[in-house]
Amino acid sequence: MALSLAVDALSLKKGYRHLIHDLSFSVAPGECVALTGANGVGKTTLLRTLAGFIRPDGGRVRYVDGVDPEGSMAAQAHYLGHAEALSPGRLAGAELDFQRTFLGGTAAGQAEAIRRLNLSPLLDLETRMLSAGQKRRLSCARLIMAKRPVWLLDEPMSPLDAEHRAKLAELMRAHLSAGGLIVCAVHDPLPFEVRELRLTAPAMEAVYG
Amino acid sequence: MGELKASPASPSLALLKRDLGLSLARGGGPVLAAGFYLTLMAMVPLSLGPEAQTLSKIAPGLTWLCLALASLLSLERLFERDYEDGVFDLLRTGPLALEWVAFLKCLAQWLGTGLILSLMTPVVMILLGAPVGVAGLALVAALIGSLSFALIGGAGASLTLGSRKGGVLIALLVLPFYVPPVIFGAGLMQAFVTGAPVFQALSLLCAYGLFALALGPIAMGAALRSALN
Numbered sequence: 109m110a111l112s113l114a115v116d117a118l119s120l121k122k123g124y125r126h127l128i129h130d131l132s133f134s135v136a137p138g139e140c141v142a143l144t145g146a147n148g149v150g151k152t153t154l155l156r157t158l159a160g161f162i163r164p165d166g167g168r169v170r171y172v173d174g175v176d177p178e179g180s181m182a183a184q185a186h187y188l189g190h191a192e193a194l195s196p197g198r199l200a201g202a203e204l205d206f207q208r209t210f211l212g213g214t215a216a217g218q219a220e221a222i223r224r225l226n227l228s229p230l231l232d233l234e235t236r237m238l239s240a241g242q243k244r245r246l247s248c249a250r251l252i253m254a255k256r257p258v259w260l261l262d263e264p265m266s267p268l269d270a271e272h273r274a275k276l277a278e279l280m281r282a283h284l285s286a287g288g289l290i291v292c293a294v295h296d297p298l299p300f301e302v303r304e305l306r307l308t309a310p311a312m313e314a315v316y317g
Numbered sequence: 318m319g320e321l322k323a324s325p326a327s328p329s330l331a332l333l334k335r336d337l338g339l340s341l342a343r344g345g346g347p348v349l350a351a352g353f354y355l356t357l358m359a360m361v362p363l364s365l366g367p368e369a370q371t372l373s374k375i376a377p378g379l380t381w382l383c384l385a386l387a388s389l390l391s392l393e394r395l396f397e398r399d400y401e402d403g404v405f406d407l408l409r410t411g412p413l414a415l416e417w418v419a420f421l422k423c424l425a426q427w428l429g430t431g432l433i434l435s436l437m438t439p440v441v442m443i444l445l446g447a448p449v450g451v452a453g454l455a456l457v458a459a460l461i462g463s464l465s466f467a468l469i470g471g472a473g474a475s476l477t478l479g480s481r482k483g484g485v486l487i488a489l490l491v492l493p494f495y496v497p498p499v500i501f502g503a504g505l506m507q508a509f510v511t512g513a514p515v516f517q518a519l520s521l522l523c524a525y526g527l528f529a530l531a532l533g534p535i536a537m538g539a540a541l542r543s544a545l546n
Contacts, residue, residue: 161409162546183412191403195339202338209331210411250407 111184111257112136112172113158113289119166120153127153129310130167137257140280140290142298145307151293152189154307155260158291159187171258185258186251192243196236200227200246203235204253213253221249225275240267248276251283259283261292274299328412329421336425339398346391350430351437354387358441373446377455377506380442384459384502385495387434388466392491393484395426395474396541405545416538423471423533431463442506451509458505458519461526462498468533469494475540497525 113135120128127150135141143151156162158169171184194203204227208218222228225245230238238246244267251259259280265273277299280290292298340346361379362372396419399405408418438459439452447455473491477483505518 159406159410161406183410185410187406187410189403189406191401191406193403193407195398195402195404197342198335198339202335206331206335207407210328210407212328212412 111289113258113291114170114172115158115167116170117167118154118157118164118169120150120157120162121165122150122153126310128307131307132167133305135289135291137287137289138284140284140292140298140300140302142302142304143291143293143307144295144304146309149307149309151307152262155187155262155291155293156189158258159185159260161187184256185260186254186256187260187262188247188251188264189262192235192247194235194238194243194246196234198235199231200233200235200238201231204231204246204249207250208253211250211254213250213255217253217255218249221252224252224279225249225272241269241272244268245272248279251279257288259288259290259292261290263293263295265294265296265298329417332408332413332418332421333425333428336422337429340391340425340429346394346426347429347433350387350390351433353390354383354434354437355441357383357386358445361445369446373448376442376445376447377451377510378503380438380445380447380455381462381499381503381506383441384434384438384463385466385492385499388431388463388470388495389488389491391426391430392470392474392487395422395471396478397474397483400478400544405541409545414538415541416534419471419475419537419541420468420534423467423537426471427464427467431467432460435459435463447506448510451506454509454515454519455506458502458522461522462502465498465526465529466495468529472533472536472540475537475544478541478544498522501525 115131115133118128118131119126131154133141143154145151153162157164160169193207194200204218204222207213208215222231225248227245227249230242230246235243235246244264248264264276268276280292280298281300284290292302358380361375365371365375396405399408399422409415411418413421435456439455442451442455443449470487470491473487473494474483476490477486480486501518501522505515505522507513508515508518
Protein backbone atom coordinates (compact mmCIF):
# COMPACT_ATOMS: atom_id res chain seq x y z
CA MET A 109 0.00 0.00 0.00
CA ALA A 110 2.96 2.32 0.40
CA LEU A 111 2.49 4.59 -2.57
CA SER A 112 3.18 8.28 -2.64
CA LEU A 113 2.10 10.93 -5.06
CA ALA A 114 4.37 13.56 -6.56
CA VAL A 115 3.15 16.45 -8.69
CA ASP A 116 5.90 18.39 -10.51
CA ALA A 117 5.35 21.82 -12.07
CA LEU A 118 1.82 20.96 -13.10
CA SER A 119 -0.05 23.34 -15.40
CA LEU A 120 -3.69 22.90 -16.31
CA LYS A 121 -5.85 24.79 -18.74
CA LYS A 122 -9.55 24.68 -19.31
CA GLY A 123 -10.25 26.02 -22.76
CA TYR A 124 -8.05 29.10 -22.95
CA ARG A 125 -8.17 29.73 -19.23
CA HIS A 126 -5.19 28.85 -17.08
CA LEU A 127 -6.47 27.12 -13.99
CA ILE A 128 -3.28 25.97 -12.40
CA HIS A 129 0.24 27.09 -13.15
CA ASP A 130 3.45 25.51 -11.99
CA LEU A 131 1.99 23.62 -9.06
CA SER A 132 4.21 21.17 -7.23
CA PHE A 133 3.36 19.15 -4.19
CA SER A 134 3.65 15.64 -2.91
CA VAL A 135 1.53 13.40 -0.76
CA ALA A 136 3.12 10.75 1.38
CA PRO A 137 1.51 7.47 2.45
CA GLY A 138 -0.83 8.04 5.35
CA GLU A 139 -1.33 11.68 4.47
CA CYS A 140 -4.48 13.53 3.49
CA VAL A 141 -4.35 16.69 1.41
CA ALA A 142 -7.45 18.88 1.45
CA LEU A 143 -7.86 20.98 -1.68
CA THR A 144 -9.61 24.23 -0.91
CA GLY A 145 -10.30 27.34 -2.90
CA ALA A 146 -13.06 29.30 -4.53
CA ASN A 147 -15.61 27.72 -6.87
CA GLY A 148 -14.17 27.23 -10.33
CA VAL A 149 -10.57 27.51 -9.26
CA GLY A 150 -9.78 24.06 -10.58
CA LYS A 151 -10.16 21.58 -7.72
CA THR A 152 -12.13 19.09 -9.79
CA THR A 153 -9.86 19.50 -12.79
CA LEU A 154 -6.84 18.85 -10.59
CA LEU A 155 -8.42 15.73 -9.11
CA ARG A 156 -9.32 14.42 -12.57
CA THR A 157 -5.76 15.03 -13.68
CA LEU A 158 -4.45 13.09 -10.69
CA ALA A 159 -6.78 10.27 -11.70
CA GLY A 160 -5.24 10.28 -15.16
CA PHE A 161 -8.44 11.37 -16.91
CA ILE A 162 -6.93 14.64 -18.15
CA ARG A 163 -3.56 15.07 -19.74
CA PRO A 164 -1.81 18.03 -18.09
CA ASP A 165 -0.67 20.94 -20.24
CA GLY A 166 2.64 20.96 -18.46
CA GLY A 167 4.47 19.09 -15.74
CA ARG A 168 3.56 15.64 -14.61
CA VAL A 169 1.89 13.49 -12.02
CA ARG A 170 3.84 10.56 -10.68
CA TYR A 171 2.80 7.82 -8.37
CA VAL A 172 6.02 6.89 -6.76
CA ASP A 173 6.24 3.23 -6.99
CA GLY A 174 6.94 4.34 -10.50
CA VAL A 175 3.49 4.06 -11.95
CA ASP A 176 2.50 6.47 -14.70
CA PRO A 177 -0.97 8.07 -14.79
CA GLU A 178 -1.63 6.95 -18.34
CA GLY A 179 -1.02 3.29 -17.71
CA SER A 180 -2.04 1.10 -14.84
CA MET A 181 -2.26 4.09 -12.51
CA ALA A 182 -6.02 4.23 -12.83
CA ALA A 183 -6.20 0.84 -11.18
CA GLN A 184 -4.41 2.24 -8.11
CA ALA A 185 -6.93 4.96 -7.37
CA HIS A 186 -10.56 5.45 -6.57
CA TYR A 187 -12.07 8.57 -8.01
CA LEU A 188 -15.35 9.79 -6.50
CA GLY A 189 -16.72 12.71 -8.43
CA HIS A 190 -19.89 14.78 -8.46
CA ALA A 191 -21.61 12.30 -10.76
CA GLU A 192 -22.27 9.14 -8.82
CA ALA A 193 -21.65 6.63 -11.63
CA LEU A 194 -25.00 4.96 -11.03
CA SER A 195 -27.40 4.10 -13.85
CA PRO A 196 -30.84 5.38 -12.86
CA GLY A 197 -32.78 2.32 -14.02
CA ARG A 198 -30.72 -0.30 -12.22
CA LEU A 199 -31.12 -1.70 -8.76
CA ALA A 200 -28.66 -0.39 -6.21
CA GLY A 201 -27.68 -3.95 -5.35
CA ALA A 202 -26.99 -4.81 -8.99
CA GLU A 203 -24.82 -1.70 -9.36
CA LEU A 204 -22.90 -2.68 -6.27
CA ASP A 205 -22.34 -6.20 -7.61
CA PHE A 206 -21.15 -4.79 -10.91
CA GLN A 207 -18.75 -2.34 -9.31
CA ARG A 208 -17.31 -5.02 -7.08
CA THR A 209 -16.66 -7.41 -9.98
CA PHE A 210 -15.45 -4.72 -12.33
CA LEU A 211 -13.02 -3.17 -9.87
CA GLY A 212 -11.79 -6.50 -8.62
CA GLY A 213 -13.24 -6.25 -5.13
CA THR A 214 -14.13 -9.12 -2.86
CA ALA A 215 -17.45 -10.44 -1.63
CA ALA A 216 -16.24 -9.92 1.93
CA GLY A 217 -15.44 -6.32 1.10
CA GLN A 218 -18.90 -5.85 -0.33
CA ALA A 219 -20.54 -7.25 2.78
CA GLU A 220 -18.37 -4.97 4.90
CA ALA A 221 -19.32 -1.93 2.80
CA ILE A 222 -23.01 -2.74 3.11
CA ARG A 223 -22.68 -3.08 6.85
CA ARG A 224 -20.53 -0.03 7.48
CA LEU A 225 -22.44 2.36 5.25
CA ASN A 226 -25.81 0.92 6.24
CA LEU A 227 -26.76 0.14 2.65
CA SER A 228 -28.97 -2.90 3.10
CA PRO A 229 -32.28 -0.95 3.04
CA LEU A 230 -31.27 0.57 -0.33
CA LEU A 231 -30.24 -2.55 -2.22
CA ASP A 232 -33.64 -3.40 -3.69
CA LEU A 233 -34.35 0.13 -4.90
CA GLU A 234 -33.70 1.54 -8.34
CA THR A 235 -30.92 4.07 -8.03
CA ARG A 236 -33.11 6.85 -9.43
CA MET A 237 -35.27 6.54 -6.31
CA LEU A 238 -32.38 7.34 -4.01
CA SER A 239 -31.64 10.72 -2.50
CA ALA A 240 -28.36 12.50 -3.17
CA GLY A 241 -26.95 11.41 0.17
CA GLN A 242 -28.02 7.80 -0.32
CA LYS A 243 -26.37 7.76 -3.75
CA ARG A 244 -23.18 9.12 -2.26
CA ARG A 245 -23.19 6.38 0.37
CA LEU A 246 -23.58 3.83 -2.41
CA SER A 247 -20.63 5.39 -4.25
CA CYS A 248 -18.50 5.27 -1.12
CA ALA A 249 -19.03 1.52 -1.00
CA ARG A 250 -16.40 0.98 -3.65
CA LEU A 251 -13.77 2.53 -1.41
CA ILE A 252 -14.30 -0.42 0.90
CA MET A 253 -15.09 -3.14 -1.65
CA ALA A 254 -11.87 -2.78 -3.62
CA LYS A 255 -8.84 -1.77 -1.59
CA ARG A 256 -6.75 0.83 -3.40
CA PRO A 257 -3.96 3.01 -2.04
CA VAL A 258 -5.11 6.32 -3.54
CA TRP A 259 -8.46 7.98 -2.89
CA LEU A 260 -9.34 11.01 -4.95
CA LEU A 261 -12.52 12.49 -3.51
CA ASP A 262 -14.42 15.47 -4.85
CA GLU A 263 -16.41 17.07 -2.04
CA PRO A 264 -17.32 13.67 -0.62
CA MET A 265 -19.13 15.03 2.42
CA SER A 266 -21.44 17.53 0.79
CA PRO A 267 -24.67 15.50 0.37
CA LEU A 268 -24.22 13.35 3.47
CA ASP A 269 -26.05 13.76 6.77
CA ALA A 270 -24.16 14.29 10.02
CA GLU A 271 -24.17 10.62 10.96
CA HIS A 272 -22.72 9.51 7.64
CA ARG A 273 -20.23 12.36 7.52
CA ALA A 274 -18.81 10.98 10.72
CA LYS A 275 -18.80 7.46 9.23
CA LEU A 276 -16.98 8.58 6.10
CA ALA A 277 -14.47 10.52 8.17
CA GLU A 278 -13.88 7.35 10.15
CA LEU A 279 -13.33 5.39 6.91
CA MET A 280 -10.89 8.01 5.67
CA ARG A 281 -8.97 7.90 8.93
CA ALA A 282 -8.76 4.12 8.78
CA HIS A 283 -7.51 4.35 5.19
CA LEU A 284 -4.79 6.79 6.22
CA SER A 285 -3.63 4.72 9.13
CA ALA A 286 -3.42 1.71 6.80
CA GLY A 287 -0.90 3.69 4.74
CA GLY A 288 -3.21 4.98 2.04
CA LEU A 289 -3.27 8.53 0.79
CA ILE A 290 -6.18 10.86 0.12
CA VAL A 291 -6.56 13.97 -1.96
CA CYS A 292 -9.90 15.52 -1.25
CA ALA A 293 -11.63 18.69 -2.42
CA VAL A 294 -13.50 20.26 0.48
CA HIS A 295 -15.26 23.41 1.53
CA ASP A 296 -15.90 22.50 5.17
CA PRO A 297 -12.93 21.44 7.25
CA LEU A 298 -12.48 17.72 7.77
CA PRO A 299 -12.71 16.43 11.34
CA PHE A 300 -9.13 15.15 11.45
CA GLU A 301 -5.66 16.36 10.73
CA VAL A 302 -5.09 17.25 7.10
CA ARG A 303 -2.64 19.29 5.10
CA GLU A 304 -4.45 22.10 3.34
CA LEU A 305 -3.55 23.00 -0.22
CA ARG A 306 -5.26 26.22 -1.14
CA LEU A 307 -5.68 26.76 -4.86
CA THR A 308 -5.77 30.29 -6.19
CA ALA A 309 -6.12 31.53 -9.74
CA PRO A 310 -2.64 32.06 -11.24
CA ALA A 311 -1.50 35.61 -11.84
CA MET A 312 -1.29 36.61 -15.48
CA GLU A 313 2.38 37.48 -15.31
CA ALA A 314 3.15 34.09 -13.77
CA VAL A 315 1.63 32.38 -16.80
CA TYR A 316 2.85 34.65 -19.56
CA GLY A 317 5.78 36.44 -17.92
CA MET B 318 -6.74 -8.16 -0.19
CA GLY B 319 -4.79 -11.37 -0.14
CA GLU B 320 -7.82 -13.30 -1.30
CA LEU B 321 -7.78 -15.03 -4.64
CA LYS B 322 -7.54 -12.58 -7.49
CA ALA B 323 -10.50 -12.47 -9.86
CA SER B 324 -9.72 -13.70 -13.35
CA PRO B 325 -9.13 -10.94 -15.89
CA ALA B 326 -12.19 -12.06 -17.82
CA SER B 327 -14.60 -11.28 -15.04
CA PRO B 328 -14.54 -7.46 -15.28
CA SER B 329 -15.20 -7.76 -19.01
CA LEU B 330 -18.02 -10.18 -18.41
CA ALA B 331 -19.51 -8.01 -15.72
CA LEU B 332 -19.50 -5.00 -18.02
CA LEU B 333 -21.00 -6.99 -20.89
CA LYS B 334 -23.74 -8.31 -18.64
CA ARG B 335 -24.49 -4.88 -17.24
CA ASP B 336 -24.73 -3.22 -20.64
CA LEU B 337 -26.83 -6.01 -22.07
CA GLY B 338 -29.12 -5.77 -19.07
CA LEU B 339 -29.39 -2.01 -19.49
CA SER B 340 -30.33 -2.20 -23.15
CA LEU B 341 -32.85 -4.99 -22.57
CA ALA B 342 -34.36 -3.68 -19.36
CA ARG B 343 -35.05 -0.16 -20.46
CA GLY B 344 -37.28 -1.29 -23.31
CA GLY B 345 -36.31 0.95 -26.15
CA GLY B 346 -33.30 -0.74 -27.73
CA PRO B 347 -34.12 -4.09 -29.26
CA VAL B 348 -37.90 -3.85 -29.35
CA LEU B 349 -37.74 -0.41 -30.89
CA ALA B 350 -35.20 -1.39 -33.53
CA ALA B 351 -37.08 -4.58 -34.42
CA GLY B 352 -40.35 -2.68 -34.67
CA PHE B 353 -38.75 -0.02 -36.82
CA TYR B 354 -37.25 -2.66 -39.09
CA LEU B 355 -40.54 -4.50 -39.53
CA THR B 356 -42.52 -1.32 -40.12
CA LEU B 357 -40.04 -0.11 -42.68
CA MET B 358 -40.19 -3.44 -44.50
CA ALA B 359 -44.00 -3.49 -44.32
CA MET B 360 -44.04 -0.13 -46.08
CA VAL B 361 -42.09 -1.46 -49.03
CA PRO B 362 -44.95 -3.37 -50.70
CA LEU B 363 -47.30 -0.51 -49.85
CA SER B 364 -45.15 2.04 -51.64
CA LEU B 365 -43.93 -0.09 -54.53
CA GLY B 366 -47.05 -2.12 -55.22
CA PRO B 367 -47.63 -5.76 -54.47
CA GLU B 368 -46.34 -7.34 -57.72
CA ALA B 369 -44.38 -10.35 -56.62
CA GLN B 370 -41.98 -10.02 -59.50
CA THR B 371 -40.81 -6.50 -58.60
CA LEU B 372 -40.66 -7.26 -54.92
CA SER B 373 -38.64 -10.43 -55.18
CA LYS B 374 -36.15 -8.60 -57.34
CA ILE B 375 -35.54 -5.75 -54.92
CA ALA B 376 -36.12 -7.63 -51.65
CA PRO B 377 -32.45 -8.42 -50.87
CA GLY B 378 -31.19 -4.91 -51.53
CA LEU B 379 -33.98 -3.19 -49.62
CA THR B 380 -33.60 -5.52 -46.68
CA TRP B 381 -29.97 -4.51 -46.37
CA LEU B 382 -30.83 -0.85 -46.58
CA CYS B 383 -33.42 -1.20 -43.82
CA LEU B 384 -31.00 -3.24 -41.71
CA ALA B 385 -28.50 -0.39 -41.92
CA LEU B 386 -31.11 2.20 -40.96
CA ALA B 387 -32.45 0.14 -38.06
CA SER B 388 -28.90 -0.31 -36.76
CA LEU B 389 -28.58 3.46 -36.46
CA LEU B 390 -31.45 3.82 -34.05
CA SER B 391 -29.98 3.20 -30.63
CA LEU B 392 -26.46 4.42 -31.36
CA GLU B 393 -27.07 7.77 -29.71
CA ARG B 394 -27.56 6.20 -26.31
CA LEU B 395 -24.60 3.83 -26.66
CA PHE B 396 -22.11 5.98 -24.73
CA GLU B 397 -24.21 8.98 -23.81
CA ARG B 398 -26.08 7.23 -21.02
CA ASP B 399 -22.92 6.35 -19.14
CA TYR B 400 -21.33 9.68 -19.99
CA GLU B 401 -24.17 11.61 -18.36
CA ASP B 402 -24.33 9.38 -15.29
CA GLY B 403 -20.58 9.61 -14.74
CA VAL B 404 -20.16 5.85 -15.15
CA PHE B 405 -17.13 6.43 -17.36
CA ASP B 406 -15.24 7.79 -14.33
CA LEU B 407 -15.78 4.43 -12.72
CA LEU B 408 -14.98 2.46 -15.87
CA ARG B 409 -11.72 4.35 -16.32
CA THR B 410 -10.51 3.41 -12.86
CA GLY B 411 -11.11 -0.22 -13.72
CA PRO B 412 -8.59 -2.70 -15.07
CA LEU B 413 -9.71 -2.54 -18.72
CA ALA B 414 -8.38 -0.28 -21.46
CA LEU B 415 -10.86 2.26 -22.78
CA GLU B 416 -10.68 0.65 -26.23
CA TRP B 417 -11.73 -2.67 -24.77
CA VAL B 418 -14.51 -1.03 -22.74
CA ALA B 419 -15.82 0.60 -25.93
CA PHE B 420 -15.62 -2.70 -27.81
CA LEU B 421 -17.55 -4.49 -25.08
CA LYS B 422 -20.22 -1.82 -25.16
CA CYS B 423 -20.58 -2.24 -28.93
CA LEU B 424 -20.68 -5.99 -28.49
CA ALA B 425 -23.46 -5.67 -25.92
CA GLN B 426 -25.29 -3.33 -28.28
CA TRP B 427 -24.92 -5.86 -31.07
CA LEU B 428 -26.05 -8.77 -28.91
CA GLY B 429 -29.09 -6.78 -27.84
CA THR B 430 -30.06 -5.27 -31.18
CA GLY B 431 -27.99 -6.39 -34.18
CA LEU B 432 -28.37 -10.05 -33.42
CA ILE B 433 -32.15 -9.79 -33.31
CA LEU B 434 -32.24 -7.76 -36.52
CA SER B 435 -29.99 -10.34 -38.16
CA LEU B 436 -32.27 -13.19 -37.13
CA MET B 437 -35.21 -11.32 -38.62
CA THR B 438 -33.43 -10.58 -41.89
CA PRO B 439 -33.91 -13.90 -43.72
CA VAL B 440 -37.55 -14.01 -42.64
CA VAL B 441 -38.23 -10.51 -43.91
CA MET B 442 -36.37 -11.20 -47.13
CA ILE B 443 -38.40 -14.33 -47.82
CA LEU B 444 -41.65 -12.60 -46.92
CA LEU B 445 -40.87 -10.04 -49.59
CA GLY B 446 -40.45 -12.80 -52.13
CA ALA B 447 -36.79 -13.79 -52.12
CA PRO B 448 -36.29 -17.54 -52.68
CA VAL B 449 -36.35 -19.67 -49.51
CA GLY B 450 -32.92 -21.08 -50.27
CA VAL B 451 -31.37 -17.72 -49.55
CA ALA B 452 -32.09 -17.92 -45.82
CA GLY B 453 -28.81 -19.43 -44.59
CA LEU B 454 -26.55 -17.12 -46.53
CA ALA B 455 -28.71 -14.10 -45.69
CA LEU B 456 -28.38 -14.86 -41.99
CA VAL B 457 -24.60 -15.21 -42.12
CA ALA B 458 -24.24 -12.03 -44.15
CA ALA B 459 -26.58 -10.10 -41.86
CA LEU B 460 -24.63 -11.24 -38.78
CA ILE B 461 -21.35 -9.99 -40.23
CA GLY B 462 -22.96 -6.86 -41.58
CA SER B 463 -24.71 -5.88 -38.38
CA LEU B 464 -21.53 -6.43 -36.35
CA SER B 465 -19.66 -4.02 -38.60
CA PHE B 466 -22.61 -1.62 -38.38
CA ALA B 467 -22.37 -1.74 -34.58
CA LEU B 468 -18.61 -1.12 -34.49
CA ILE B 469 -18.55 1.64 -37.09
CA GLY B 470 -21.63 3.13 -35.46
CA GLY B 471 -19.85 3.05 -32.12
CA ALA B 472 -17.01 5.10 -33.60
CA GLY B 473 -19.58 7.66 -34.77
CA ALA B 474 -21.29 7.67 -31.40
CA SER B 475 -18.03 8.23 -29.56
CA LEU B 476 -17.10 11.13 -31.86
CA THR B 477 -20.34 12.97 -31.19
CA LEU B 478 -20.31 12.30 -27.46
CA GLY B 479 -21.12 15.39 -25.45
CA SER B 480 -22.61 17.34 -28.33
CA ARG B 481 -26.29 18.10 -28.07
CA LYS B 482 -28.48 16.66 -30.82
CA GLY B 483 -25.85 14.04 -31.50
CA GLY B 484 -28.34 11.66 -33.10
CA VAL B 485 -28.57 13.25 -36.54
CA LEU B 486 -24.87 13.98 -36.51
CA ILE B 487 -24.13 10.31 -35.87
CA ALA B 488 -26.31 9.30 -38.81
CA LEU B 489 -24.51 11.77 -41.08
CA LEU B 490 -21.10 10.61 -39.91
CA VAL B 491 -21.82 6.94 -40.00
CA LEU B 492 -24.02 6.34 -43.03
CA PRO B 493 -21.23 6.81 -45.59
CA PHE B 494 -19.33 4.05 -43.81
CA TYR B 495 -22.40 1.84 -43.95
CA VAL B 496 -22.26 1.97 -47.76
CA PRO B 497 -19.64 -0.75 -48.34
CA PRO B 498 -21.37 -3.47 -46.29
CA VAL B 499 -24.68 -2.56 -47.89
CA ILE B 500 -23.13 -2.89 -51.35
CA PHE B 501 -21.35 -6.15 -50.54
CA GLY B 502 -24.31 -7.60 -48.64
CA ALA B 503 -26.91 -6.72 -51.23
CA GLY B 504 -24.52 -7.78 -54.00
CA LEU B 505 -24.00 -11.10 -52.26
CA MET B 506 -27.76 -11.73 -52.20
CA GLN B 507 -28.07 -10.70 -55.82
CA ALA B 508 -25.25 -13.02 -56.81
CA PHE B 509 -26.85 -15.90 -54.96
CA VAL B 510 -30.26 -15.31 -56.54
CA THR B 511 -28.84 -15.04 -60.06
CA GLY B 512 -26.62 -18.08 -59.54
CA ALA B 513 -23.32 -16.21 -59.79
CA PRO B 514 -20.44 -17.18 -57.46
CA VAL B 515 -20.92 -15.70 -54.01
CA PHE B 516 -17.38 -16.07 -52.75
CA GLN B 517 -16.16 -12.67 -53.85
CA ALA B 518 -18.91 -10.60 -52.22
CA LEU B 519 -18.84 -12.70 -49.06
CA SER B 520 -15.10 -12.29 -48.64
CA LEU B 521 -15.36 -8.54 -49.19
CA LEU B 522 -18.10 -8.37 -46.57
CA CYS B 523 -15.92 -10.35 -44.15
CA ALA B 524 -12.98 -8.08 -44.93
CA TYR B 525 -15.05 -5.04 -44.05
CA GLY B 526 -16.16 -6.72 -40.85
CA LEU B 527 -12.53 -7.34 -39.90
CA PHE B 528 -11.67 -3.76 -40.78
CA ALA B 529 -14.39 -2.52 -38.44
CA LEU B 530 -13.24 -4.96 -35.76
CA ALA B 531 -9.64 -3.78 -35.98
CA LEU B 532 -10.14 -0.04 -36.34
CA GLY B 533 -13.40 0.53 -34.49
CA PRO B 534 -12.05 0.05 -30.95
CA ILE B 535 -8.96 2.19 -31.60
CA ALA B 536 -11.05 5.01 -33.02
CA MET B 537 -13.56 4.76 -30.17
CA GLY B 538 -10.81 4.77 -27.55
CA ALA B 539 -9.24 7.92 -28.97
CA ALA B 540 -12.57 9.71 -29.38
CA LEU B 541 -13.75 8.76 -25.89
CA ARG B 542 -10.50 9.88 -24.32
CA SER B 543 -10.86 13.32 -25.84
CA ALA B 544 -14.56 13.58 -25.02
CA LEU B 545 -14.08 12.50 -21.42
CA ASN B 546 -11.46 15.10 -20.58
